[in-house]
Amino acid sequence: MSSISTSNDSMHGVYLTGHGGPEVLEVRDDIPRPAPGPRDVLVRVGAAGINNTDVNTRLAWYSKGDGEAEDASWSGQPIHFPRIQGADICGEIVAVGANVSNARIGERVLIEPCLQEHDGQNLASAWYIGAECDGGFAEYTKVAARHTHAVDSTLSDVELASFPCSYSTAENLLTRTQLAKGERVLITGASGGVGSAAVQLAKARGAHVIAVTSAAKADALLDIGADEIVLREQRLADVVEGNSVEVVIDLVGGPQWPELLDILGHKGRYAVAGAIGGEMVELDLRTLYLKDLSFFGCTVLEPEVFPNLVRHIEQGNIKPLVAETFALADIATAQEVFQQKGHVGKVVLKVCHD
Template identity: 65%
Template sequence: MPNTMSGIVLTEHGDTDKLHYRDNLSVPTLTNHDVLIRVSAAGVNNTDINTRLAWYSKKEADSSDASWSGHALSFPLIQGADVCGTIVAVGGKVNPNRIGERVLIEPCLQEIDSEKLNPAGYFGSECNGGFAEYTKVADRHAYAIKSHLSDIELASFPCSYSTAENMLSRANVNERDRILISGASGGVGSAAIQLAKARGAYVVAITSADKRQALLDIGADQALTREDDIVAALGESSIDVVIDLVAGQQWPVFLEVLKPFGRYAVSGAIGGAFVELDVRTLYLKDLSLFGCTVLAPDVFGNLIRYLEQGKIKPLVAHTYPLKEIVQAQEAFQKKNHLGKIVLTVTQS
């Protein structure tokens, strides 16, 4: 094994000028329960960008709570939550037969450096992630995958699809449900369409007009544009479950279209973090609201099973070499793509 590697480090919160490519980073040192992974591909997602920008902070001009877990980040930091790669070394208490396995990393972490976490952490936030040639993670969070899909395709799944599956699980989506998905053309939204259809649900997606047909093509039963009058199109009290990744000004409409005893699950706020809630709607309709962050224990295993059974398909919009992470994140933020943007990692 080499002693040094190439990768991208974030030196502090800020714009993309805080991301730096270096070729003299130390290869991670393993603790007893870790595995070392040679990274093949790593996806770009909102979590990495929000972490870089200190978007998670609730304090004015203070980044002491700006990480995924609500604590200050430790810089320099290697980000990257979506990783596909191969195990090349293991810690002292890990079965050496794992060496050579192709794996996906579960990004929501219950263990770092052989220490249990409470609260949970996130890969590339509470510890170094996958924007480098090598990365390490607890053995329990490295899931072997047997699939005909390429490493690039597999790297499009971990963060977005596990987030989507977690939301569907928390909201107990089933074949009798009619569900509404906001932000449906993004990584999590498009994942939620496929995963909800795998459960047999009827899916209504909200997207831009130019992506409407693409969402119908991947399984949505109905697609509305952001400019549509959602209540007029669907009717009041017509939806069993809302899967929300947007929030923002239209948020009250989501509760209006929910049926009595409807379920609302949220895991994003790209349209704005502050919303207007009429509490009367909440209690008079007996609604249940679910904030979804930490993955339930069976979620990532379910995702691996769906992949191996071919029940879900990759949606890779573009690829960039790791050195071009700035261009990749800029393209990601323009939101002109459908699915995922993936960085390829060239081994030295």
């Protein structure tokens, strides 16, 4: 293994010590620094973004059980504590395993958050970095080399850390639905990290974008490419012509859900990757089969998604939206700001400083 100095085997970071409120986030300076396995790389983390998965995992929101949180991770498995969260990671490769080229040392990379390999083994089902294994809320993280993507950009680490989770999720939604140039797409939760990413990526495909948001955030979404704004309190039928939309990208769910299907046209495509407005919805099966609709639940990234995202970044097709930046030690405050949903774009933590 080629590596950095081993004079100090500890690192600064944040442990998630259990399920609960911000009190379970423990800032430490004595966390053991990970060592890469033969097919891994060690990444010095420059910045790490906050996303819904971090908060949902902490709160055991993914659990469908009786509160025991035995299925509280992305994969439906228990979380092993302490855990280092953080899936939005930008950093630099500083060490490599025996089976990884030394030429990769020094690469500036983004980490693909959806993992197919861990500790040299191919996974039967995808893991999420920062949930099933340790992530980026610490000075260093290790990950399979195949999940690190070199990025050539003048953007800062903080700006680049706003991309991995939100933008790859958005690109995956658009890839799965095969959104095409000239099609009309409606995006719920458009001011959030995934929503604002979807607006930009849909425009990059040449689509007509209808963004659902609040009045306070409407101008910001128009600035990044939305063609039309629908306010959250409006009935979709009052402002969007029925059967006029080819694709719905839903990040909210909740009571308004049946209206999303009403605006879809024949062979319309609906994709979902969030349920912050409510996870239980009512489906009229007649709408589903009479319109020949297709539904897509989107979690695991298609193989082409992350390389396509890096290409969009390097070509300047999309821009980072960083709402606020905090020091890693202020993670509890940062997550509180994130949960208030008063921002457009991402909340990012600075981890290592040059």
